[in-house]
Amino acid sequence: MTYDGSEQGGPELIGGRYRLGERLGQGGMGVVRRATDELLGREVAVKTLALDSGADPAGALREARVVAQVRHPHVIVVHDVVEHEGRPALVMELIEGGSLADRLAAGEVFSPAEAARLGLDLLDALTAAHARDVLHRDVKPANVLLEKDSGRAVLTDFGIASLPDATTLSRTGAFIGTPEYTAPERMQGGDAGPASDLWSLGAVLCAAATGTSPFRRDSIGAVLHAIVYEEIRPSARMGPLVPVVRGLLERDPELRLGAAEARRLLAACAAGEDPAALAPVPTLREDALPAVPAPAGADTAAGGRGSGRRRAGALPFVTAAVAVCAAAATVAVLLAMQDEPPAGPPGATGTGSTATSAPATTPTPRTPVSGAGRPLSRQVTDESGFSLLVPYGAIRSTDGERVVYTSPDGAVRVGVRIRPVPPGGAIGVMRTSAEDGPKTNPGYRDGTVEETTHRGLPAARWEFTWDGFTRAEGARHTFDVAWEEDETLYDVWVSAPVSRLEEARTRFGATVESFRATGG
Known part of the structure; x- marks a missing residue:
């Protein structure tokens, strides 16, 4: 409703005490006028329903009751409800200044x-x-x-x-x-x-x-x-x-x-x-990833199939991020640019809250740079009990079970989940994830699962391409590896647009090699 200060209204008196004055604004349902409360000698605003608006008169009473429940300095105050031309009119505080x-x-x-x-x-x-x-x-x-x-x-x-x-x-x-x-x-x-x-x-x-x-x-x-x-x-x-x-x-x-x-x-x-x-990040569901800056969604990374079901009414706008494995020959490129050695206990931990952001990671002692002098990646020590390489400037988010680091441009995501080894172990988790791929990831294709080892430990690797949840998101490729160690399943993944496949492959290899459990 626009308050334009134009058009003088008639001097009629309503409710036995409110003298109507100039029209302040008009919307689809009614008109707001300045008025004088002749009983208390103060200026007020009166909202009356337009006769041809089709508005339900009961709605005005309902609005008054609603506002009466919410008493706050930044919520309009309704002083009174009176009758005007057979319909209720709201008498409100007058805010001088417009909208x-x-x-x-x-x-x-x-x-x-x-x-x-x-x-x-x-x-x-x-x-x-x-x-x-x-x-x-x-x-x-x-x-x-x-x-x-x-x-x-x-x-x-x-x-x-x-x-x-x-x-x-x-x-x-x-x-x-x-x-x-x-x-x-x-x-x-x-x-x-x-x-x-x-x-x-x-x-x-x-x-x-x-x-x-x-x-x-x-x-x-x-x-x-x-x-x-x-x-x-x-x-x-x-x-x-x-x-x-x-x-x-x-x-x-x-x-x-x-x-x-x-x-x-x-x-x-x-x-x-x-x-x-x-580093603001909303609280995430188990299968969710932060959306920055475009509409995004969540790949359901291995081991999270049940959480891939969204509640009724929720939009499928959260992009994917599942993980994978990459060429060892390229790993040294990124490892050479990390901020701190991957091994060793954390120097500090975060707040321990369920939904956390970047300050929850340990500050790094030096800034890695690429050949162009721009930050590329850094090693972080996470409060959830691990240390690994992530994109420099990445934003951290967690739902309490998974931790995701999203690159500043929102395109590359690195995720980690740590939990007890479930029945079937790493290979069972990956096979189940791949079976559910067409349900959880639109356009799921080229999926492969293979049993392998990681540092001599039982492991499984999953890789696939999919269409993304929106056209703006576009096709993505994900790499995921999970391994069993001391009755714990470690799952690390990387997801990126298909146009950045080699970058994702390189980063995934470096990320997996840099990963260390810190027992945080």
């Missing part, structure tokens, strides 16, 4: 720090709503009011807010919400929860920092396609906001950045720090 949509329409763009402070206000509002089991479902610039003097952001218009189990469609089957800012799971009629509002927050942050939604297109169909399928590339002008926006715009809601981590990253950005140094 974020007004500011963007006027050509204003927020700095990353300013957008981060805005994001913190909205995140606090959403957190308060979610704590009451309320989903806003229409977070967008028009529903963000900005107080002129204080700069306080206020989330308004809870007209389509719902409980988490409410349907995405109205009773007439019409989609409710604003497509440009609506999460992909809602677009596809899937389960919608708090994560859906967080996606919308990510899109609003993009708009605040760049002037427009990242999903703005010429038609509704194109908007829907962009949200559900197209590669998401946050604009470089967002600077330090990019890590949190990437996390919030993760298509799979189960992988999306959570409120607590988003707050930590936004606070860092608002304080002038670089959130990229915090």
